[in-house]
Amino acid sequence: MAKRVMTVDDSRTMREMVAFTLRKAGYEVSEAEDGQQALDVLKTASVDVLITDLNMPRMDGVTLIRTLRGDPKWRALPILMLTTESDAAKKSEGKSAGATGWLVKPFDPEKLVDVVKRVGG
Numbered sequence: 214m215a216k217r218v219m220t221v222d223d224s225r226t227m228r229e230m231v232a233f234t235l236r237k238a239g240y241e242v243s244e245a246e247d248g249q250q251a252l253d254v255l256k257t258a259s260v261d262v263l264i265t266d267l268n269m270p271r272m273d274g275v276t277l278i279r280t281l282r283g284d285p286k287w288r289a290l291p292i293l294m295l296t297t298e299s300d301a302a303k304k305s306e307g308k309s310a311g312a313t314g315w316l317v318k319p320f321d322p323e324k325l326v327d328v329v330k331r332v333g334g
Contacts, residue, residue: 215241216333217259221251221277222266222295227318231264231295234322235329248272252280260290262333264316267296267303275310282311291332295320 218240220231225246232242243258245251247269263281265274272280274294281287291313298304299317307315313332316325 215239216261216329217241217243218262218264218329218333219243219245219251219254219258219260220264220295221245221248221269221274223247223269224266227266227295231320231325234320234325238326238329240329248274248277248280251277255281255287262291262293262329264293264295264329267294267298267307275306278307278310278312293328293332295325 218235220228220242222228223246228244232244235242243254245254249272265277267274278292281290293314293316294307294312295316295318297318304315314328316328
């Protein structure tokens with residue numbers, strides 16, 4: 214059975230590029246345009262890895278991670294931040310919120326697949 218990945222980004226183009234890359238590698242992919250929509254989807258769906266942007270309307274990536282880490286169901290979920298932010302303070306904030314890893318946009322498709330395999334099987 215294919216592993217399930219959710220990509221959360223307010224850029225439709227970025228979600229589509231991530232989804233295309235991961236589907237090509239054999240993953241099932243669901244999409245959400247911000248943290249709030251991701252939480253709504255996760256009420257009825259399960260995923261093996263979550264990839265989130267940092268800066269989004271309604272709910273940003275750090276708030277999404279903190280919310281998920283506060284729920285026992287999602288405490289162990291591998292969560293990757295995929296963002297244009299490369300600032301050390303932002304990275305530290307993401308890590309302290311509970312991010313498993315950090316990738317910078319634009320992403321290398323092979324590296325994305327490798328990291329998803331490494332953290333989520």
